[in-house]
Amino acid sequence: xxxxxxxxxxxxxxxxxxxxxxxxxxxxxxxxxxxxxxxxxxxxxxxxxxxxxxxxxxxxxxxxxxxxxxxxxxxxxxxxxxxxxxxxxxxxxxxxxxxxxxxxxxxxxxxxxxxxxxxxxxxxxxxxxxxxxxxxxxxxxxxxxxxxxxxxxxxxxxxxxxxxxxxxxxxxxxxxxxxxxxxxxxxxxxxxxxxxxxxxxxxxxxxxxxxxxxxxxxxxxxxxxxxxxxxxxxxxxxxxxxxxxxxxxxxxxxxxxxxxxxxxxxxxxxxxxxxxxxxxxxxxxxxxxxxxxxxxxxxxxxxxxxxxxxxxxxxxxxxxxxxxxxxx
Amino acid sequence: xxxxxxxxxxxxxxxxxxxxxxxxxxxxxxxxxxxxxxxxxxxxxxxxxxxxxxxxxxxxxxxxxxxxxxxxxxxxxxxxxxxxxxxxxxxxxxxxxxxxxxxxxxxxxxxxxxxxxxxxxxxxxxxxxxxxxxxxxxxxxxxxxxxxxxxxxxxxxxxxxxxxxxxxxxxxxxxxxxxxxxxxxxxxxxxxxxxxxxxxxxxxxxxxxxxxxxxxxxxxxxxxxxxxxxxxxxxxxxxxxxxxxxxxxxxxxxxxxxxxxxxxxxxxxxxxxxxxxxxxxxxxxxxxxxxxxxxxxxxxxxxxxxxxxxxxxxxxxxxxxxxxxxxxxxxxxxxxxxxxxxxxxxxxxxxxxxxxxxxxxxxxxxxx
Numbered sequence: 001x002x003x004x005x006x007x008x009x010x011x012x013x014x015x016x017x018x019x020x021x022x023x024x025x026x027x028x029x030x031x032x033x034x035x036x037x038x039x040x041x042x043x044x045x046x047x048x049x050x051x052x053x054x055x056x057x058x059x060x061x062x063x064x065x066x067x068x069x070x071x072x073x074x075x076x077x078x079x080x081x082x083x084x085x086x087x088x089x090x091x092x093x094x095x096x097x098x099x100x101x102x103x104x105x106x107x108x109x110x111x112x113x114x115x116x117x118x119x120x121x122x123x124x125x126x127x128x129x130x131x132x133x134x135x136x137x138x139x140x141x142x143x144x145x146x147x148x149x150x151x152x153x154x155x156x157x158x159x160x161x162x163x164x165x166x167x168x169x170x171x172x173x174x175x176x177x178x179x180x181x182x183x184x185x186x187x188x189x190x191x192x193x194x195x196x197x198x199x200x201x202x203x204x205x206x207x208x209x210x211x212x213x214x215x216x217x218x219x220x221x222x223x224x225x226x227x228x229x230x231x232x233x234x235x236x237x238x239x240x241x242x243x244x245x246x247x248x249x250x251x252x253x254x255x256x257x258x259x260x261x262x263x264x265x266x267x268x269x270x271x272x273x274x275x276x277x278x279x280x281x282x283x284x285x286x287x288x289x290x291x292x293x294x295x296x297x298x299x300x301x302x303x304x305x306x307x308x309x310x311x312x313x314x315x316x317x318x319x320x321x322x323x324x325x326x327x328x
Numbered sequence: 329x330x331x332x333x334x335x336x337x338x339x340x341x342x343x344x345x346x347x348x349x350x351x352x353x354x355x356x357x358x359x360x361x362x363x364x365x366x367x368x369x370x371x372x373x374x375x376x377x378x379x380x381x382x383x384x385x386x387x388x389x390x391x392x393x394x395x396x397x398x399x400x401x402x403x404x405x406x407x408x409x410x411x412x413x414x415x416x417x418x419x420x421x422x423x424x425x426x427x428x429x430x431x432x433x434x435x436x437x438x439x440x441x442x443x444x445x446x447x448x449x450x451x452x453x454x455x456x457x458x459x460x461x462x463x464x465x466x467x468x469x470x471x472x473x474x475x476x477x478x479x480x481x482x483x484x485x486x487x488x489x490x491x492x493x494x495x496x497x498x499x500x501x502x503x504x505x506x507x508x509x510x511x512x513x514x515x516x517x518x519x520x521x522x523x524x525x526x527x528x529x530x531x532x533x534x535x536x537x538x539x540x541x542x543x544x545x546x547x548x549x550x551x552x553x554x555x556x557x558x559x560x561x562x563x564x565x566x567x568x569x570x571x572x573x574x575x576x577x578x579x580x581x582x583x584x585x586x587x588x589x590x591x592x593x594x595x596x597x598x599x600x601x602x603x604x605x606x607x608x609x610x611x612x613x614x615x616x617x618x619x620x621x622x623x624x625x626x627x628x629x630x631x632x633x634x635x636x637x638x639x640x641x642x643x644x645x646x647x648x649x650x651x652x653x654x655x656x657x658x659x660x661x662x663x664x665x666x667x668x669x670x671x672x673x674x675x676x677x678x679x680x681x682x683x684x685x686x687x688x689x690x691x692x693x694x695x696x
Binding site for chain 1: 366414457467470472475478482485486489612613626654655657660661662667672
């Protein structure tokens with residue numbers, strides 16, 4: 001029974017960064033900008049947040065008020081991701097640059113920058129930033145006794161502040177996208193910016209908003225990924241930014257489906273890591289390195305799904321095309 | 329009498345100038361970053377970055393050796409650009425090419441030139457997918473390429489793990505996480521050095537791969553500029569609808585273009601891993617060589633001949649970057665590369681400004 005609890009709680013902790021970052025990509029794409037830079041944004045967010053956590057740890061503020069410090073770190077992650085995404089927004093919106101190339105530049109920049117900075121700060125060769133262990137929400141946080149039962153493993157084994165915040169941000173996304181004027185305008189800018197402009201919506205501003213929100217969510221996603229992996233920050237987020245793009249497409253650019261897709265992808269990730277100890281999986285005797293097989297499957301499934309959904313794809317129609325007022 | 333074109337209308341010159349400009353901006357940005365991070369050691373770092381490549385024949389041999397796969401990945405990305413496709417999947421095609429080459433070399437004990445052919449086939453197979461997905465289902469090739477980069481990495485790891493003869497452990501070494509050393513498994517699969525190693529002061533890096541890459545670059549230039557096929561590809565890239573109207577089969581060209589781009593990256597993987605100095609290590613992250621093809625192609629403005637020079641430049645600063653350790657991490661180079669890619673993203677704007685500046689000068693001359 002405990003293994004089931006472990007799998008569920010691990011799946012959730014890995015689904016959190018995927019969902020956050022995919023939701024970020026959703027905002028950006030609905031505004032009309034392809035955000036290929038999510039991977040880089042995650043790295044920058046995680047870098048800044050990990051340094052913040054380390055600072056809190058040393059100053060003693062962190063151990064004293066763990067969840068308050070964690071909230072600060074989450075905000076730092078989001079804001080730094082936002083600032084970094086400005087680079088993409090500026091190139092894609094003001095300079096009308098090729099968005100995929102701009103995103104590629106940011107993805108090249110971020111991990112290199114992270115390595116160079118951690119190298120310079122922590123000394124040569126020390127490229128891992130350790131995460132303090134007080135950030136986890138435990139039974140003690142609520143004044144309860146630590147136990148070893150099913151519910152204890154299910155809830156508290158991998159419980160971090162990022163999880164409730166992700167749930168909150170999910171509901172915000174759902175309401176913002178489909179229940180507010182802002183969401184409608186944002187989507188209009190991604191579908192038909194000329195029409196949006198003709199009724200007085202500032203397309204440039206909306207696109208900035210889309211990219212910056214995606215930067216905010218991407219940054220938090222970077223921190224959430226680093227926490228989920230648990231072995232410190234290594235200047236990399238293991239391709240989760242790209243995986244989140246797949247999640248977003250798999251989720252058809254819609255919040256609810258994106259949440260489902262991120263859980264699906266996270267489940268495969270967990271199965272890949274724990275396949276030998278999960279009893280109901282096919283044994284595949286004689287096959288070595290089964291974890292590679294399980295890690296490959298989500299990508300293969302995404303491609304197969306894309307074949308069937310591409311005809312009815314809900315992709316924003318104007319994504320990737322720089323908006324030029326002259327084309328109105 | 330042939331009239332000389334005015335300076336400002338010379339597209340080639342503008343393209344070269346804008347590339348040089350972005351290189352300079354990238355280097356200055358890198359230098360400033362080093363100065364901020366460690367002012368005391370910055371001078372040593374910068375000079376290591378800029379001079380290591382020509383500090384010895386051995387290092388220069390390394391520049392040439394690394395530039396060959398870079399050139400092919402750059403050609404691959406550039407070739408796809410010409411057809412209007414962004415081949416971010418060069419990395420996967422490169423990895424698949426390397427895998428096929430190594431299977432040819434170790435499993436089937438083939439000679440080196442057949443292994444290189446295998447590499448082309450492996451890369452081409454991996455290039456088909458983004459092409460087909462784009463042509464048949466209209467799925468964006470960027471997404472397909474990214475997905476297939478990851479599929480490739482896991483698949484190659486899976487295959488290596490299940491092909492015991494491919495691993496170093498089958499050939500007398502203890503590690504089972506990498507491919508067998510070619511010197512033991514099949515010396516005939518190592519790309520010949522043709523006496524170059526003696527010319528380069530017994531460099532362990534140099535072989536004829538650099539010259540193979542240049543031949544391929546010329547071949548690609550020929551296909552793009554002197555054949556009907558190349559003309560059709562470029563027409564598709566410039567305006568897909570117009571080319572369909574003109575009777576060009578755009579979907580066929582998209583698939584063919586991706587197959588050729590894949591074969592080029594795949595050959596790059598073959599050239600790198602058949603040198604005999606490197607073993608394929610099972611990775612948990614995607615190989616960066618294919619991604620570095622992107623700046624190579626962008627700096628060359630997708631021109632195959634320009635790719636020769638841009639790949640030499642990228643290879644040169646990379647060799648310099650590894651000499652910057654331990655004062656700075658070698659990733660400093662990637663920051664410079666990132667700045668160059670960033671500037672290339674709005675190269676049209678830069679070119680417009682350059683054209684304005686140059687034509688402005690001309691007007692002044694006329695007045696004077």
